[in-house]
Amino acid sequence: MAATVFVSVSMSLDGYIAPEPVPPEDLFGPGGQDDPAVGPWMAQWMELQQWILPLRFFRENLKLGEGGEEGRAEDIARETFARTGASVMGRRMFDAGELAWPEEAPFHTPVFVVTHKRREPWERPGGTTFHFVDDGIEAALARAREAAGDRDVRIAGGAETILGYLNAGLVDELSIALSPVLFGSGVRLFEGVDAGRVALEQVRAEPTQRVTHLTYAVRDR
């Protein structure tokens, strides 16, 4: 049985999945908060992720402490985590995460990083191992599929990596937590999408307290 390859991201109503980029060292490194762009970046990021930050799942997974919200949003976050047997991400997402994630990185599965630089696998406590794949997105996906077994493969980000898989016809499902916020600028999810190739079929739309969870099956046109 082939695993489903899915994307699951939070998106602003005007189509952004991240604020205008700021160097990750400034966001997450020591002393970087002197960059005046950091405050607005964090504020936008928190509005975008407003549905996930208060959840019990999120607090547990990032070791932020006890408590947190329960309910349908919590269930959706846990279902997404539980179905994921392996993740694929771009090199820039990894570089930022390397600074931002706690020592126990929040994946708890193999993660395949699409990169041009060879590097030995990097094993973290808690079950996350990062593998660095330097022979293209298809090779990274093949390795993720194998590692995922009968669970699904998540294309984690960033936008350029997601779009690469989408335009190559390699994504089966697109799941978007649509946040009630307008960014006006930032990183667009669909910038450069091959609209002549990618067709969508609406599968589900479910509002929770703060956002609307949209699920689409992805088809070739």
Place this chain on the structure above:
Amino acid sequence: MAATVFVSVSMSLDGYIAPEPVPPEDLFGPGGQDDPAVGPWMAQWMELQQWILPLRFFRENLKLGEGGEEGRAEDIARETFARTGASVMGRRMFDAGELAWPEEAPFHTPVFVVTHKRREPWERPGGTTFHFVDDGIEAALARAREAAGDRDVRIAGGAETILGYLNAGLVDELSIALSPVLFGSGVRLFEGVDAGRVALEQVRAEPTQRVTHLTYAVRDR
């Protein structure tokens, strides 16, 4: 009791409310179909409007004949029509509509056209009268409010007109029929939005057969 000022549009998942513009004479004028951009424009437009074209309401209102789909989408279309006491639109939307609408224009209420050119009111059979307002968007809205009585005012389009009202803090409610289609290019609804001013509150999200109907209250930040 002040009327609600609302926007109700269909939007692609990547944020477009119209395909890349084509001269309206080519779209709707005689012989214009020689423009090779017309076919793709029509195809995208129909995908965007896929939820409304098959409805009984739409067929009746544009005099396309008997029959048509019933159900929740039909109810939503009828509710939107019934609440609207007056509409406001930009000059380019009017110019295109003047070519496209049947003699009995589909508004059946006063419509206020924001323009720089004076023109006498233009009365159509069936209750639509177009009034041309040359002293700005606030004046057009004030006249529409007065004409609407205790019904609501719809800012009908196009994107630039909607954005003008949104950025001026004059819109109370944003209603979007989110179509499962990616355009890749075209006319973006939120291009140039004043993200530091416009805040949204999620009110409702309801999938029907083909699209998801999203409703937001608009607030000042």
